[in-house]
Structure formats: C-alpha cells, structure tokens
Amino acid sequence: MATNNVVLRQVIEEPLKGSSLWRDAARxxxxxxxxxxGLFLIGLFVFVAIFAPIxxxxxxxxxxxxxxxxxxxxxxxxxxxxxxxDILSRIIWGARASLWVSILSVTLGLAFGLITGAVAGFFGGxxxxxxxxxxxxxxxxxxxxxxxxxxxxxxxxxNTIAFAIAIENVxxxxxxxxxxxxxxxxxxxxxxxxxxGAKESRILLNHVMPxxxxxxxxxxTLALATAIVDAAGLGFLGFGPQDPSTPEWGTMLTDxxxxxxxxxxxxxxxxxxxxxxxxxxxxxxxxxxxxxxDPRLKR
Amino acid sequence: xLKYIVRRLLxxxxxxxxxxxxxxxxVHALPGDPCSSIxxxxxxxxxxxxxxxxxxxxxxxxxxxxxxxxxxxxGNLGTSATNRVPVLDEFLARFPATVELSLAAMAxxxxxxxxxxxxxxxxxxxxxxxxxxxxSLIGISIPIFFLGLLLAYVFGxxxxxxxxxxRYDLRVYDFSGxxxxxxxxxxxVINRNIPEFLDVVRHLILPAIALGTIPLAVVARITRSAxxxxxxxxxxxxxxxxxxxxxxxxxxxxxxxxxxxxxTIIGLQTxxxxxxxxxxxxxxxxxxxxxxxxxxxxxxxFIVIQSGTLILATVFVLVxxxxxxxxxxxxxxxxxx
Numbered sequence: 001m002a003t004n005n006v007v008l009r010q011v012i013e014e015p016l017k018g019s020s021l022w023r024d025a026a027r028x029x030x031x032x033x034x035x036x037x038g039l040f041l042i043g044l045f046v047f048v049a050i051f052a053p054i055x056x057x058x059x060x061x062x063x064x065x066x067x068x069x070x071x072x073x074x075x076x077x078x079x080x081x082x083x084x085x086d087i088l089s090r091i092i093w094g095a096r097a098s099l100w101v102s103i104l105s106v107t108l109g110l111a112f113g114l115i116t117g118a119v120a121g122f123f124g125g126x127x128x129x130x131x132x133x134x135x136x137x138x139x140x141x142x143x144x145x146x147x148x149x150x151x152x153x154x155x156x157x158x159n160t161i162a163f164a165i166a167i168e169n170v171x172x173x174x175x176x177x178x179x180x181x182x183x184x185x186x187x188x189x190x191x192x193x194x195x196x197g198a199k200e201s202r203i204l205l206n207h208v209m210p211x212x213x214x215x216x217x218x219x220x221t222l223a224l225a226t227a228i229v230d231a232a233g234l235g236f237l238g239f240g241p242q243d244p245s246t247p248e249w250g251t252m253l254t255d256x257x258x259x260x261x262x263x264x265x266x267x268x269x270x271x272x273x274x275x276x277x278x279x280x281x282x283x284x285x286x287x288x289x290x291x292x293x294d295p296r297l298k299r
Numbered sequence: 300x301l302k303y304i305v306r307r308l309l310x311x312x313x314x315x316x317x318x319x320x321x322x323x324x325x326v327h328a329l330p331g332d333p334c335s336s337i338x339x340x341x342x343x344x345x346x347x348x349x350x351x352x353x354x355x356x357x358x359x360x361x362x363x364x365x366x367x368x369x370x371x372x373x374g375n376l377g378t379s380a381t382n383r384v385p386v387l388d389e390f391l392a393r394f395p396a397t398v399e400l401s402l403a404a405m406a407x408x409x410x411x412x413x414x415x416x417x418x419x420x421x422x423x424x425x426x427x428x429x430x431x432x433x434x435s436l437i438g439i440s441i442p443i444f445f446l447g448l449l450l451a452y453v454f455g456x457x458x459x460x461x462x463x464x465x466r467y468d469l470r471v472y473d474f475s476g477x478x479x480x481x482x483x484x485x486x487x488v489i490n491r492n493i494p495e496f497l498d499v500v501r502h503l504i505l506p507a508i509a510l511g512t513i514p515l516a517v518v519a520r521i522t523r524s525a526x527x528x529x530x531x532x533x534x535x536x537x538x539x540x541x542x543x544x545x546x547x548x549x550x551x552x553x554x555x556x557x558x559x560x561x562x563t564i565i566g567l568q569t570x571x572x573x574x575x576x577x578x579x580x581x582x583x584x585x586x587x588x589x590x591x592x593x594x595x596x597x598x599x600x601f602i603v604i605q606s607g608t609l610i611l612a613t614v615f616v617l618v619x620x621x622x623x624x625x626x627x628x629x630x631x632x633x634x635x636x
Binding site for chain 1: 317325326330437439440442444448451452455456571578581582589592593596599608615
C-alpha cells in the first residue's frame with residue numbers, strides 16, 4: 001500500500017515538475033531538426049549582420065570601376081559588381097539592412113496589432129465589431145501595392161519600408177490575437193481558474209495571455225521572413241536606401257537585372273541566395289514553433 | 300444557392316464602401332499629390348495651384364469623396380491624372396494580360412503541386428517526402444523577383460531557349476488590332492496562326508513559372524496535409540477493406556474528400572495573383588495590371604490608385620465567392636441556403 005502511494009505520488013507529481021508551457025515548448029523545439037536548422041540560419045544571419053565590419057574582407061563602398069564585373073577569384077570570392085566593389089563584402093553588410101527592416105517592421109506591427117487585437121478581444125461588442133470591419137477592409141487590399149503606395153508617398157528608405165510593412169502586418173496580428181483571446185475567454189481552464197477565486201487580472205495575465213500569444217509568436221516569426229522578402233522587393237524596385245553605396249540585397253539585384261545581358265556575372269545573383277537563406281531560416285523556425293508551441297501536440 | 304450568392308454579393312457593398320473611405324483617406328493623408336509628379340519639383344506655386352484646382356484637389360476631402368462616389372454610381376471610375384486615359388479602359392486593356400499570366404501560373408502550380416503533395420503524403424516520412432517538404436519550403440522562401448531573375452539568366456542569357464521580355468515577338472507579330480487582349484485566344488482561335496500561338500506560349504513560360512512557384516509550394520504543402528488527414532479516416536480503411544483497387548480508393552475516397560482545403564487555397568492564391576504581380580510584370584516587361592498600378596503609385600495618381608484598388612478588391616471577393624460556391628459540388632454535405 002505504502003509503495004503504491006509512492007508510485008501514485010510519482011505519477012501525479014512528475015508531470016508537474018518543470019513542465020511549464022515554455023519549458024515544454026523549448027524541449028520539443030530542440031528535438032525538431034528543421035527548427036534547429038532554421039535557428040542556425042537565423043543565428044548566422046544575425047551574427048553576420050552584427051560583426052560585418054570584422055568579417056567583411058573589403059570596404060563594401062570602396063571599389064574601382066576598372067575592376068567591374070570580375071569573375072570570382074581568390075581576392076574576390078564572389079567577384080565584383082558594376083562599380084568594382086567586392087560582392088561578398090556587400091552581401092555581408094547588406095545583412096544589416098535586412099535585419100533592421102525585418103525587426104523594426106515586425107516590432108511596430110506587433111505593437112499596434114496586439115493593442116488593437118487585445119482591445120477588440122477583451123471589450124467585444126461594438127468596439128470589436130468596428131475594429132474587425134477595419135481589419136477586413138485592410139486585408140482585402142492587394143498586399144504589396146499598399147506597401148508600395150505608402151513608401152512612394154513617404155519617400156524611399158529603410159525606415160519607411162519598415163513602416164509600410166508594419167502597417168500591412170497590423171491587421172494580421174490583430175485578427176490572430178483577437179480570435180485566440182475570444183476562444184480562451186470561454187475555455188475550461190479559465191473557468192477553472194475563476195472558480196478557485198483567481199482575480200480577473202491574474203486570469204488575463206497568467207492564463208489567457210500566454211496561451212493566446214503562442215499563435216502570435218508563430219505569426220511574428222513568419223512575418224520576419226515576409227518582411228525580408230518584401231523589403232528586398234521594394235529595394236529591387238528602387239525604394240531602398242537612397243545612398244547607392246549603402247549595401248542592400250534587393251538594390252544589389254537591381255544592378256544585376258539591369259546588366260543581365262551586358263556583363264553581370266552569375267555571382268551577381270548571390271544576394272538572392274543570401275535572401276533565401278535568411279528567409280528560409282525564419283520559415284523553418286516558424287514551422288517548428290507552430291508544432292512545438294501547440295500543447296495538443298505534446299509528445 | 301442563388302440566395303446565398305446574392306447575399307454574398309450584397310455583402311460586397313459595405314466592404315467596397317469601407318475600402319473606398321480607407322484608400323481615399325490614406326492617399327490624402329500621406330504627403331504629395333499627382334500635380335507635384337506631373338509638374339516636377341521645380342514649378343511655380345501658381346501652376347501647382349492651377350493644376351490642383353483643375354483636378355479638384357483643392358476641395359475639402361469630403362467633397363472630393365462625394366464627387367468620386369457620385370461618379371462611381373454613374374459608372375465613371377475616373378480618369379488618370381497623368382495620361383488622361385479613363386481608368387476603366389486602361390484596366391480592361393491590361394486585365395487580360397494579368398488573367399493569362401495568372402491562369403498559366405496556377406496551371407503550373409496545380410499541375411505539379413497537387414500530384415507532388417499526394418505522392419509525398421502517400422510515402423509519408425520517406426526520402427521523397429522529405430525532399431519534397433524541403434523543396435516546398437525553399438519555394439516559399441524564394442523572393443519572386445530573384446526567381447524571375449534566375450530564370451531569365453539561365454534560360455534567356457545562358458541557354459537562349461526562351462524570351463525574357465514582353466508577351467510576343469514585336470518584330471514578327473502584331474496584335475494591335477486584336478479585339479481582346481487575350482493573346483492565347485486571339486492567336487489560336489481568331490487568327491488560327493500556330494507559329495504565332497507558339498510564340499505567345501514561349502513568352503508566357505518563364506513569367507508563369509516565376510509567378511507560379513510560391514503557389515506551387517503552398518498547394519503542395521496543403522495537399523500533402525489534407526491527403527494525410529483523409530488517409531487516416533475510417534471510410535478509407537473501409538473502402539480498402541471491401542477490396543477496391545487503390546486507384547479507385549485514391550480517386551473516389553481520398554482525393555474527393557481532400558479536395559476542399561486544396562480548392563480553398565487554390566482560390567485564395569488565384570485571387571492574390573489576379574491582384575497584379577508587380578515584381579514579375581516588372582522583370583518580364585509584362586503589361587498587366589500590376590505594373591500599371593505600380594506606375595500609378597509612383598506618379599501619385601490618386602484616381603487610378605483608388606479605382607484600381609476597388610476593382611481588384613472586387614475581383615478578389617468574386618474569386619473567393621466562386622470558390623465557396625464550388626464547395627457545394629466538391630462536398631455534398633455543404634448546403635448553402
């Protein structure tokens with residue numbers, strides 16, 4: 001009987017020990033190989049962006065036009081561009097622009113989106129109704145076109161690009177947070193918490209918010225990927241940094257496009273490979289997070 | 300069914316109303332107007348004021364909005380401030396190019412994506428499945444303009460296999476008098492000119508692959524997960540147990556039931572493509588809706604941006620409506636009333 005009790009206690013207590021939502025999720029994430037590959041790619045991307053001055057073999061803005069469009073060599077691993085600048089160094093420095101735009105746009109989009117979504121979800125009623133109608137309208141706009149329009153009117157540059165992408169993200173985050181709050185407000189564990197006498201504020205902060213944030217985290221990770229692609233697209237269309245010597249991946253590909261038939265070597269396409277790797281990193285991590293943060297998929 | 304369609308169409312009205320207010324407030328709240336683009340930076344304040352007066356931009360916003368909506372109700376979508384072409388005419392001239400490109404891209408995406416997703420699901424966990432999963436993730440991660448550039452470089456510059464700009468060979472063929480701008484239709488059915496048709500097809504291939512790759516990856520992923528879900532259903536086991544051939548089980552039981560999410564995603568993606576592919580159209584010099592609205596944004600051409608956006612939102616809603624209607628045929632359990 002006594003041993004039975006011990007066993008029973010073990011069975012009851014074991015899952016309680018250290019099985020918080022986040023720790024569980026982290027454990028599951030580590031065991032997802034694709035997510036780890038994603039995390040590695042993101043780590044590489046952030047590392048390169050931060051330590052660009054140390055890693056880059058050349059000054060990304062210095063070049064001699066005599067050396068233009070050189071093929072890869074020992075001196076220039078990826079060759080040189082239109083103005084004889086080292087492509088590898090420019091790709092390394094370009095990571096900064098992409099990282100900056102993606103973080104700024106998702107942070108801004110999250111801030112406004114979460115406030116709007118939380119207000120709509122918590123208050124409900126006509127507040128919810130009108131906020132969601134505005135969200136519907138914004139989501140029915142053709143995506144990139146809205147971003148382009150905002151950037152055109154505000155003027156080109158990395159910060160306006162980030163702002164425009166953030167506006168595109170606001171309705172997405174707002175809708176996700178709202179729907180998960182609505183679902184959780186009526187869930188069994190909220191009722192359970194309320195029945196043991198927990199205060200409303202405690203229920204919101206400890207029970208509703210952490211659970212409703214998980215889909216937002218996944219969406220934010222995937223939004224970082226989209227932001228990098230969109231920013232590069234806008235750079236490609238000519239809305240990137242207006243100082244042409246500032247390296248930006250999309251803008252670098254514009255030169256490649258212009259001189260595709262007249263001299264640009266295949267290494268001029270490499271900024272595109274950098275974009276793919278960075279975007280792939282966030283997409284892999286986002287997919288992994290989606291699976292590991294969902295407690296229903298517990299293994 | 301008819302009642303359902305009518306109700307959905309009525310719901311379109313408030314959305315378009317909201318959209319018209321949103322877009323007109325947005326473009327007027329942001330700095331700049333078409334006059335500064337038309338006249339350039341170095342113009343006199345008098346000429347600027349005259350131009351603004353001519354376009355009615357000096358009136359209060361609500362008056363401008365009222366005039367604009369009044370025009371809409373009389374079937375007048377306005378006239379471009381930069382080239383004085385009516386918005387509707389320009390749209391109708393360019394939309395066929397966008398439709399042709401979108402349909403070709405979706406044909407590519409569905410033709411490869413659906414079989415790929417099915418095969419991956421049936422061999423879940425195999426090498427093939429893993430390779431397909433990785434490829435579709437790369438497909439989602441690749442920037443469309445980079446893929447376009449890559450295709451143009453490999454097939455246009457290196458191999459000289461396919462043309463990389465325009466919709467047909469301007470030096471050989473002339474479509475200027477064509478009734479519609481659907482060049483596949485015009486060349487094959489109206490002109491009955493096979494070499495001309497093949498030329499149009501050749502021009503369509505690279506842009507369609509560039510535009511269709513992201514939908515391809517999305518369709519393959521959704522197909523895989525939809526088929527996986529259905530494969531575990533009891534009725535599939537029953538169908539197998541009663542001795543049906545695996546081909547018949549796949550067609551009648553698995554695919555039929557997995558079709559719903561696949562149709563949804565196909566409709567959504569088609570709607571997105573019809574919204575104009577700014578980047579693809581730019582790279583392949585494709586005169587569709589995307590490059591037109593892009594130019595309008597650059598010129599700050601208010602009327603074109605407003606009306607163009609409203610038309611595209613309408614198209615998007617209509618495509619989604621037709622997808623919803625198709626559900627009733629794909630799944631007899633769904634009945635709209």
